[in-house]
Amino acid sequence: MFANPVKKLATDRIELGPKKVVLSRLAMGSGTNGVGGSSNQTRKLGVQGLADLFRAGYDTGLNFFDAADQYGTHPHVRAALKGLPREKVTLLSKTRASTAAEMRADLDRFRRELNTDYIDILLLHCMLDKDWNEKKRGAMDVISEAQEKGIIRTKGTSCHTLEALKTAAVEPWVEVDLARINPAGVAMDAKPEVVIGVLREMKAAGKGIIGMKIFGAGKLRGKPDECLQFALGLDCVDAFTIGSESRAEMEDLVNKIPAASVRG
DSSP, X not given: OOSOSSOOOTTOEEEETTTTEEEESEXXXXXXXXXXXXXXXXXXXXXXXXXXXXXXXXXXXXXXXXXXXGGTOHHHHHHHHTTSOGGGOEEEEEEOOOSHHHHHHHHHHHHHHHTOSOEEXXXXXXXXXXTHHHHTHHHHHHXXXXXXXXXXXXEEEEEOSHHHHHHHXXXXXXXXXXXXXXXXXXXXXXXXXXXXXXXXXXHHTTOEEEEEOTTTTTTTTTOHHHHHHHHXXXXXXXXXXXXXXXXXXXXXXXXXXXXXXXXX
């Protein structure tokens, strides 16, 4: 039995969520382990090195760049965007803002740091609480206003607990969710089958779903085919992000995905 009847490519164009934002199936991640304004990618590659890697991905057909304020990767993405047609790149970033004032400041700063007038996908980063949608309402309202003005194209959350994920599934404000998913349940919110159930609920509500921790934050790097096969076989994951640390690693991923997508 095949995972899919048709091969899936890393470079396939997906229409994500209700706003149908077009992006490649594979996102170029910038923080496999990102905290405190840096990540393993930024520390290893530096601004130009990571920018060159993103540009190489773009030349390969990957147009989905995944950044976050928490990773400190806005300068890296800015360098990668230089000279590229902005409308052909789908840019995701993430904010830790809670209040309206914090969110307004983040929106202004993010756009300056990225040297862009708009951000395609903006997510509330690392939701933990069941009632995050009450605690973050100030930030959410500012993001909604920015979306109406075209400063944000689509919006949502990344979740790091099962309760937060369940709230995201039923919260109408959420259009896109970045969800932790892999076959071993490593660095996930619950067992894979439990998370998949919530993601299917999200999908049924019309939300777009981007997978993350596909390799368990690097702990499953030794099982790439198994992890890719699992992610590609899910009917509730539209696209996924993986942070490579070299051009060879990125190209290997791009090459592995088609075969993994149809392997039984």
